[in-house]
Amino acid sequence: xxxxxxxxxxxxxxxxxxxxxxxxxxxxxxxxxxxxxxxxxxxxxxxxxxxxxxxxxxxxxxxxxxxxxxxxxxxxxxxxxxxxxxxxxxxxxxxxxxxxxxxxxxxxxxxxxxxx
Amino acid sequence: xxxxxxxxxxxxxxxxxxxxxxxxxxxxxxxxxxxxxxxxxxxxxxxxxxxxxxxxxxxxxxxxxxxxxxxxxxxxxxxxxxxxxxxxxxxxxxxxxxxxxxxxxxxxxx
Numbered sequence: 001x002x003x004x005x006x007x008x009x010x011x012x013x014x015x016x017x018x019x020x021x022x023x024x025x026x027x028x029x030x031x032x033x034x035x036x037x038x039x040x041x042x043x044x045x046x047x048x049x050x051x052x053x054x055x056x057x058x059x060x061x062x063x064x065x066x067x068x069x070x071x072x073x074x075x076x077x078x079x080x081x082x083x084x085x086x087x088x089x090x091x092x093x094x095x096x097x098x099x100x101x102x103x104x105x106x107x108x109x110x111x112x113x114x115x116x
Numbered sequence: 117x118x119x120x121x122x123x124x125x126x127x128x129x130x131x132x133x134x135x136x137x138x139x140x141x142x143x144x145x146x147x148x149x150x151x152x153x154x155x156x157x158x159x160x161x162x163x164x165x166x167x168x169x170x171x172x173x174x175x176x177x178x179x180x181x182x183x184x185x186x187x188x189x190x191x192x193x194x195x196x197x198x199x200x201x202x203x204x205x206x207x208x209x210x211x212x213x214x215x216x217x218x219x220x221x222x223x224x225x226x
Contacts, residue, residue: 001161034214038157043202044216057211091157095214102146104164105206105214110157 002028004096006108013084013115021079021111023094029074030096034105035067038091050077084115118143120205120217128223129193137188137220139203147206147214148179150188152199159202162188193224 003026013019023033032051036044050056050071058064066088068080077096081088093110097103119142129135139148150162163170163177165186170177174193179186186203203217 032212036216043219044204046213046215049211049213051211093157093159097214102166104161105147105149105204107151107159107161112157 002026002096002098002104002106004030004094004106004108006094006111008111009109010112011114013113015085015115016083018080018082019084019113021081021092021094021113023077023079023096023108025075025096025098025106028096028098028106030077030098031074032097033071033077034095035069035077035079036093036095038093038110044093047079081113084113086115089113089115117209117213118145118205118207118215120203120215122201122203122217122220124220125218126221126223128225131193131195131224131226133193133224134189134191135193135222137190137201137222139186139188139217141184141186141205141217143184143207144181145184145205145207146212148181148186149204150177150186151202151204152197153202154199162201190222193222195224195226198222198224 007022035047038044048056048058056069071077095107151159165179167181174191176189201220206214
């Protein structure tokens, strides 16, 4: 099956610094990638949708300037958490799909971010 | 936007019991998947099932798209089935979106 990787799998950073998380589709080209955030004992919340070569579409309530998303190629999307604060500590998961609306979604293993 | 509700929110079973998990969605969708989230947070894809019925071992799923619900059946449950089960739906609202349901937390007792 299709594989999506994320790097790093976990990261600890100091408050005020920025952290970049990479999401790669390893064996298919992803026209669309998605970023989610999950707090303990909650569901996954969609943060933004990115299409290769265009600006990301952010969900209501998600700060565009804080969560920078770049979908530079058909196999790579990055999420940068800028000026991180302890409340940004969360589990971040990306997903990708190879085609249009009727394609299955493939998920990365997630990145656990802790801001101290 | 579309709302995706799962029931029950919590379920405790004895090993060997059967269970049915439900996913209701408030509008038409293009895609639907069921996932099991393991203790490390990874999402295990169980079924891609925008419509119809599928079976894989002790698990099966049915989606009735016209009535806006999907069911996940777990038969002869095992302790390793414990965890959180999510349904997720894809739909077009301006752009294509893919959102998760509220989840069902399952605990299977030995």
